[in-house]
Ligand SMILES: [Zn+2]
């Protein structure tokens with residue numbers, strides 16, 4: 001089951017924005033890690049609030065959540081029931097074809113929401129890096145949600161020290177660099193006077209302390225690079241250039257800092273038969289001149305492998321006529337239903353004729369057809 005954000009906040013689906021805000025304040029206060037609360041629980045509450053407090057995201061969640069539940073109910077993807085479906089709402093449409101247009105600088109905002117002032121900076125410096133990767137999928141794979149497993153060489157929480165960076169059994173001591181302040185002063189003399197600038201201490205990442213002996217395995221960083229299989233779900237209806245965000249699947253943070261996110265940019269391979277525009281598909285089918293003239297039921301391909309639909313061609317159809325087959329396009333990425341399939345008829349002039357065909361065509365010619 002996907003996370004039920006309403007349940008996390010103890011609310012009904014019909015909750016008003018005001019009720020959502022109140023529930024969040026109460027629970028965030030109760031579970032705040034600074035007050036000894038469970039950080040995991042607090043993150044969940046914050047995530048639920050982030051989605052439900054945003055009208056657009058809430059609407060998508062209300063619509064989209066049940067769709068995913070149905071899918072797993074059909075026995076398709078039992079393996080990732082714990083997957084954070086909330087990540088999908090984070091998908092961002094990429095304008096161009098490279099990463100530079102994508103707004104990574106906004107990601108820090110999330111932390112400003114959670115923590116105030118100095119704490120936020122400390123989190124930033126400890127936070128793991130984001131990972132970006134590209135995947136290529138077939139057009140057919142956009143018909144349903146696809147489970148994908150990538151092998152990524154990335155920082156994972158060090159098992160020996162559990163991410164603390166301290167050799168097990170060792171105590172913490174005051175950081176030498178910042179003398180326990182967690183920040184270092186930088187004094188610069190300018191023509192306007194002396195400017196004092198504070199930055200997070202690079203030696204202790206703002207913790208103010210350091211282990212007496214650094215962990216043997218991670219050398220005090222609390223994380224270590226290794227090969228890891230990451231399992232993600234690429235949602236149905238995804239389009240080329242779209243970027244999917246998977247929260248917390250990036251590099252592990254330093255000394256217990258939060259993990260970065262994984263961004264997956266999707267490319268869709270060209271299809272032999274179908275062109276895609278938005279949710280619609282376009283294809284061309286060869287039809288015989290006699291079928292055009294007399295009318296017939298003609299088989300048209302659909303994106304589902306091995307399947308086809310029958311198209312009623314009325315008598316007297318002109319070559320190049322386009323028929324719309326509704327609901328046989330691509331599933332809509334956010335919303336229900338599918339786009340349409342447009343089939344254009346084409347007449348191929350026969351190159352090699354049998355004696356009988358020649359005879360018949362000659363008779364048609366004599367008849368003025
Ligand atoms: Zn320090």
Ligand SMILES: [Zn+2]
Nearest residue numbers: 158161215218
């Ligand atoms: Zn370690």
